[in-house]
Amino acid sequence: MANGFDPAKGARLEPKIAELVARRDRALGPSYRLFYDEPVALASASGLELVGIDGRTYLDAYNNVPVIGHSHPAVTAAVSTQLQTLNTHTRYITESILDYSERLLGHFPAPLERVTYTCTGSEAIDLAVRIARHRTGRRGLIISEHAYHGTTVTAAGMSPSLGPNNPLGTDVVTIPSVDTAATPADQVGAKLAADVRAAAAQLEESGAGVAAVVLDSILSSDGVQTHPLGFLQPAEAVVRELGALWIADEVQPGFGRTGTWWGFERHGIVPDLVVLGKPMGNGMPIAAVVGTLDAQASFGAEVRYFNTFAGNPVSIAAATAVLDVIEGDELVSHAAAMGTRLLDGLQELVQSHESAQHARGAGLFAALDLGTPTSPDPELAARVVNGMRQSGVLISASGPAAASLKIRPPLPISSAQCDQIVETLDAVLMEVERAR
Amino acid sequence: MANGFDPAKGARLEPKIAELVARRDRALGPSYRLFYDEPVALASASGLELVGIDGRTYLDAYNNVPVIGHSHPAVTAAVSTQLQTLNTHTRYITESILDYSERLLGHFPAPLERVTYTCTGSEAIDLAVRIARHRTGRRGLIISEHAYHGTTVTAAGMSPSLGPNNPLGTDVVTIPSVDTAATPADQVGAKLAADVRAAAAQLEESGAGVAAVVLDSILSSDGVQTHPLGFLQPAEAVVRELGALWIADEVQPGFGRTGTWWGFERHGIVPDLVVLGKPMGNGMPIAAVVGTLDAQASFGAEVRYFNTFAGNPVSIAAATAVLDVIEGDELVSHAAAMGTRLLDGLQELVQSHESAQHARGAGLFAALDLGTPTSPDPELAARVVNGMRQSGVLISASGPAAASLKIRPPLPISSAQCDQIVETLDAVLMEVERAR
Numbered sequence: 001m002a003n004g005f006d007p008a009k010g011a012r013l014e015p016k017i018a019e020l021v022a023r024r025d026r027a028l029g030p031s032y033r034l035f036y037d038e039p040v041a042l043a044s045a046s047g048l049e050l051v052g053i054d055g056r057t058y059l060d061a062y063n064n065v066p067v068i069g070h071s072h073p074a075v076t077a078a079v080s081t082q083l084q085t086l087n088t089h090t091r092y093i094t095e096s097i098l099d100y101s102e103r104l105l106g107h108f109p110a111p112l113e114r115v116t117y118t119c120t121g122s123e124a125i126d127l128a129v130r131i132a133r134h135r136t137g138r139r140g141l142i143i144s145e146h147a148y149h150g151t152t153v154t155a156a157g158m159s160p161s162l163g164p165n166n167p168l169g170t171d172v173v174t175i176p177s178v179d180t181a182a183t184p185a186d187q188v189g190a191k192l193a194a195d196v197r198a199a200a201a202q203l204e205e206s207g208a209g210v211a212a213v214v215l216d217s218i219l220s221s222d223g224v225q226t227h228p229l230g231f232l233q234p235a236e237a238v239v240r241e242l243g244a245l246w247i248a249d250e251v252q253p254g255f256g257r258t259g260t261w262w263g264f265e266r267h268g269i270v271p272d273l274v275v276l277g278k279p280m281g282n283g284m285p286i287a288a289v290v291g292t293l294d295a296q297a298s299f300g301a302e303v304r305y306f307n308t309f310a311g312n313p314v315s316i317a318a319a320t321a322v323l324d325v326i327e328g329d330e331l332v333s334h335a336a337a338m339g340t341r342l343l344d345g346l347q348e349l350v351q352s353h354e355s356a357q358h359a360r361g362a363g364l365f366a367a368l369d370l371g372t373p374t375s376p377d378p379e380l381a382a383r384v385v386n387g388m389r390q391s392g393v394l395i396s397a398s399g400p401a402a403a404s405l406k407i408r409p410p411l412p413i414s415s416a417q418c419d420q421i422v423e424t425l426d427a428v429l430m431e432v433e434r435a436r
Numbered sequence: 437m438a439n440g441f442d443p444a445k446g447a448r449l450e451p452k453i454a455e456l457v458a459r460r461d462r463a464l465g466p467s468y469r470l471f472y473d474e475p476v477a478l479a480s481a482s483g484l485e486l487v488g489i490d491g492r493t494y495l496d497a498y499n500n501v502p503v504i505g506h507s508h509p510a511v512t513a514a515v516s517t518q519l520q521t522l523n524t525h526t527r528y529i530t531e532s533i534l535d536y537s538e539r540l541l542g543h544f545p546a547p548l549e550r551v552t553y554t555c556t557g558s559e560a561i562d563l564a565v566r567i568a569r570h571r572t573g574r575r576g577l578i579i580s581e582h583a584y585h586g587t588t589v590t591a592a593g594m595s596p597s598l599g600p601n602n603p604l605g606t607d608v609v610t611i612p613s614v615d616t617a618a619t620p621a622d623q624v625g626a627k628l629a630a631d632v633r634a635a636a637a638q639l640e641e642s643g644a645g646v647a648a649v650v651l652d653s654i655l656s657s658d659g660v661q662t663h664p665l666g667f668l669q670p671a672e673a674v675v676r677e678l679g680a681l682w683i684a685d686e687v688q689p690g691f692g693r694t695g696t697w698w699g700f701e702r703h704g705i706v707p708d709l710v711v712l713g714k715p716m717g718n719g720m721p722i723a724a725v726v727g728t729l730d731a732q733a734s735f736g737a738e739v740r741y742f743n744t745f746a747g748n749p750v751s752i753a754a755a756t757a758v759l760d761v762i763e764g765d766e767l768v769s770h771a772a773a774m775g776t777r778l779l780d781g782l783q784e785l786v787q788s789h790e791s792a793q794h795a796r797g798a799g800l801f802a803a804l805d806l807g808t809p810t811s812p813d814p815e816l817a818a819r820v821v822n823g824m825r826q827s828g829v830l831i832s833a834s835g836p837a838a839a840s841l842k843i844r845p846p847l848p849i850s851s852a853q854c855d856q857i858v859e860t861l862d863a864v865l866m867e868v869e870r871a872r
Contacts, residue, residue: 001740020529027537029552029725030736034527041529044522053531063524065744071520080516084507086480087719088499091470093456093477095489101463116465119555119721120745126588151743152562153590165738170606278744283523285555285721285745289465300466302601304437307587308501308714309556309721 001163002378002402003385005034016053017041035396037386045070048410048417050394059393061409061421064365067255067279067322068331069412074321075282082317089308090117096316103323104290107261109270111292117311121251121277122150124287127305128273129154129212131291132245134299138209142199145174146400148221149214149249158214161221171208173199177222177400178231181358181369185228193234200242210244212273217263218253223399224367224406226258226360232267245295251277251287252365256326256411259336259363266362284318285309331411332363338413339363345422346407353429355380364413367398368405368425376403380432387428393421437599438814438838439821441470452489453477471832473822481506484846484853486830495829497845497857500801503691503715503758504767505848510757511718518753525744526553532752539759540726543697545706547728553747557687557713558586560723563741564709565590565648567727568681570735574645578635581610582836584657585650585685594650597657607644609635613658613836614667617794617805621664629670636678646680648709653699654689659835660803660842662694662796668703681731687713687723688801692762692847695772695799702798720754721745767847768799774849775799781858782843789865791816800849803834804841804861812839816868823864829857 013021020041024032041053047069050058060070068074082096090097101115118124133139141158143149149158156162157169168174175195180188200210213235219225239246248271253263255276260266262274272295277287287310299305309315326332339361346359346368355377358369370384371377381397384405388395398406407421449457456477460468477489483505486494496506504510518532526533537551554560569575577594579585585594592598593605604610611631616624636646649671655661675682684707689699691712696702698710708731713723723746735741745751762768775797782795782804791813793805806820807813817833820841824831834842843857 004740017529020531020534023534023538024529027534027541027551028526029550029727029732029741030729031552031732031739031741032526032736033740033742034529039529041531042522042524045524050524050528065525066523070524071522073520076516076519079519080512083512083515084509086478086507087502088478088481088486088506089501090464090468092486093453093460093470093475093489095456095477098456098459098463102459105463114465115463116467120559120743122743123556123559123588130589130592151741152559152588153566154588156566162740283745283748283750285748285751291465293466296465296467300468303467304440304469304598305465305467305587306469307556307558309719312719312721314719315721 001033002397003035003382005036005039009037011037013038014054036389040389040394048413057392059417059420061407062394062396063410064252064257064408065278065283066410067257068282068325069410072282072325074325075284075318078317078321079284079314082314087312087314090311091306094313096313096320097311100316100320100323108274108290111270112274112290114293114296115288115290116305118287118289118307119285119309121275121287122152122155123307124275124277124289125149125158125214125249126152126154128247128275128289131273131289131296131299132212132247134303135295136209136211136244138211139171140203140208140210141169141172142196142203142210142213143172143174144177144215144219144222146177146222147216171203173202175199178219178225179223180225180227180360188228189231189234192231193238196235196238200238210242212245212247213239214247214249216249216252217267218258218362218365220252221398223404224360224365226362230267232264232269236269245272247271247273247275249275251275255279256332256335257363257365259332259339261332280322281315281318282322284315286315286319329412335363335411338415338418339366341415342366342407342418342421345418349422349426349429353433355433356429364409364411366407370403370405376401378402381405383432384428387432388424391424391428393424437469438833439471439818441472441475445473447473449474450490472825476825476830484849493828495853495856497843498830498832499846500688500693500844501714501719502846503693504718504761505846508718508761510761511720511754514753514757515720515750518750523748523750526747527742530749532749532756533747536752536756536759544710544726547706548710548726550727550729550732552725552741554723554725554743555721555745557711557723558588558591559743560711560713560725561585561594561650561685562588562590564683564711564725567709567725567732567735568648568683570739571731572645572647572680574647575607576639576644576646577605577608578632578639578646578649579608579610580613580651580655580658582613582658583652607639609638611635614655614661615659616661616663616796624664625667625670628667629674632671632674636674646678648681648683649675650683650685652685652688653703654694654798654801656688657834659840660796660801662798666703668700668705672705681708683707683709683711685711687711691715692768692771693799693801695768695775697768716758717751717754718758720751722751722755765848771799771847774851774854775802777851778802778843778854778857781854785858785862785865789869791869792865800845800847802843804843806839806841812837814838817841819868820864823868824860827860827864829860
């Protein structure tokens with residue numbers, strides 16, 4: 001995986017870190033992985049600042065779960081109060097889930113009018129697939145070739161970015177990663193639509209048919225593909241023609257990250273099902289499927305769905321606090337403004353650094369490709385990511401070649417912190433280029 | 437479903453309840469269901485007492501999530517403190533997950549030595565299936581014919597109790613529900629083993645092979661099957677012979693409910709993978725797979741598993757508080773003692789009520805079959821469940837015929853509350869029998 005700690009590299013770890021890594025190896029399942037050549041051990045966090053067990057501070061320019069900032073007091077207060085009062089499930093009536101649902105749905109275009117809660121984005125994408133297959137009576141799913149949609153059997157089966165040992169699902173067909181850096185802007189949409197059409201033909205020939213096209217609205221794991229605006233529209237038209245559903249995975253772009261409430265809005269499309277996750281509760285496990293009634297009605301009538309912890313009053317309290325802060329602090333427009341500042345800085349790095357090829361972004365989700373014009377350089381990206389970590393700024397890498405830096409800070413970032421990311425990156429790039 | 441609210445029955449609801457039900461219908465996905473002919477709207481809860489929005493109190497004799505009691509101050513304190521400090525994911529090192537994991541593993545027999553966290557029991561069973569298929573290179577799963585294992589595509593595909601519109605997974609084969617009321621005690625184990633063997637033959641013939649036998653260790657949705665002790669052993673021997681894995685679903689029986697830490701212990705077997713869920717965080721979303729290193733090693737080496745919210749410091753704080761209370765208040769032995777008192781009371785009802793056929797239980801998980809000796813009576817069970825609700829005691833029904841009352845209170849129940857359950861049930865049974 002991009003930016004994974006590899007014990008085989010034999011990095012010399014601080015004794016305390018080495019001890020904790022050894023304890024992890026002895027107690028946790030062998031599927032766990034750590035970030036960075038020298039893993040980071042954390043003691044506390046606040047706002048955009050993470051504090052290591054050695055007292056060292058880091059600027060968090062990577063985590064999209066604490067969307068309103070780490071350890072936000074509004075979440076703590078809401079959760080603590082609710083935990084003292086009531087925490088049970090949705091087979092009893094509670095009012096706060098209705099208050100929240102009505103507010104949440106108010107942020108969606110009209111046909112998206114019902115919400116079903118889950119605990120994680122993986123559960124939500126998995127539920128969206130159940131609904132889409134039930135609605136269409138077909139099984140086929142079209143996904144991107146470097147997609148990541150989650151960890152259940154079905155979600156992992158739609159996540160080729162997990163690598164060759166992770167089997168794709170039956171009736172899952174991939175389309176080539178959108179590559180906006182390499183494709184003329186006026187051809188991005190048409191190419192994607194043609195790719196969807198070809199995949200659909202394959203699924204129709206196999207007899208599976210197309211239940212849904214499932215795309216992360218900012219194609220996060222395909223390298224963060226943001227422009228031109230509207231490039232999803234021609235593919236949406238194909239989906240309508242096929243009578244299939246569009247499932248928008250908004251786990252990463254959702255809740256204001258892109259400078260709009262939802263990533264699909266930037267493209268002027270209206271999905272049938274929208275999958276929400278990570279930032280929804282600022283770290284409290286809550287996720288959801290928002291969809292049209294048409295898409296959900298038959299599944300709802302014929303199949304019950306009960307998720308014990310999902311939509312419980314405590315998770316709802318956290319999600320309500322998050323909505324309060326995003327709205328009250330106007331974090332969506334703030335993300336747009338800070339994103340512009342960040343992207344301007346990255347564009348300057350493309351001008352000033354030979355190895356920086358292409359910068360792109362939407363709101364506070366940005367990517368910078370490293371390498372030469374013809375050859376992405378994952379090894380360089382890994383050195384930059386680790387150099388940034390050593391310089392106190394946490395980012396990661398992404399994309400089919402793992403050569404795109406991924407920058408995705410909590411939304412309440414300041415101008416100075418945007419500048420700190422760019423300046424640190426400038427210095428690290430210089431150092432890494434000099435060392436070659 | 438057993439004990440579902442059916443609007444078509446046209447029950448007259450209090451105006452406030454009717455309004456909330458209407459708001460649910462307008463905002464929530466159509467898959468949501470409520471309990472009881474007259475749904476319960478809750479305002480608060482403490483210990484075993486639930487308080488409705490009308491101020492009415494109910495004894496909770498059903499919910500196994502708040503295992504240490506509703507709104508427990510130890511959970512509130514631990515979660516609040518941690519939320520103010522740090523809440524991030526497992527790709528950074530934090531120490532509390534290691535402290536907790538080491539303690540949790542201390543409650544398992546030695547070969548069960550690694551834990552992987554998820555957020556829900558559904559995610560955990562789904563992960564266990566991924567691990568088992570990777571380990572064995574086979575796809576087949578053997579489950580019980582009225583099993584419930586969760587809500588993902590794969591977990592729902594192993595949950596025939598969800599009804600005929602819920603498709604079972606490919607390579608999933610069912611065995612008949614264990615029926616300990618109808619089977620001579622000395623034949624229960626042999627019959628189960630023979631059924632597993634027959635299902636295995638079917639999967640071997642199809643080419644899928646047997647990856648795992650997956651059983652809830654107390655067969656909750658198959659009517660709660662508790663005795664004779666050891667009846668899982670002959671089936672375990674078949675699994676060993678097949679080179680398959682035993683996945684114990686401990687989401688319902690786990691964490692002391694049965695008067696032992698784990699349901700599988702009662703039968704003297706050692707599973708390869710154990711799935712934990714509901715009670716683990718007393719309502720905070722945390723679940724896990726505990727397993728042998730042998731079962732997990734190849735999956736762990738070749739496939740990474742990352743679940744963003746799983747094992748975060750806040751969930752771990754909740755789970756640690758739960759462990760503190762279970763251990764400190766000796767709730768496992770308390771559950772055994774109270775369970776005996778409850779079961780003695782239910783046995784008396786079998787003596788004194790014509791419609792009460794068979795009582796059984798392990799710790800605080802009890803069932804009472806209603807009907808005649810030859811014919812289970814789900815309609816009667818529904819009337820008793822609703823009569824209990826009207827009398828202020830919440831229980832539900834279960835089993836292939838939905839005719840087994842399911843009684844499953846939080847562990848800190850008092851003797852007086854056990855007696856209240858039995859006395860209320862006595863009165864309700866009398867009333868319902870008289871009304872026939």
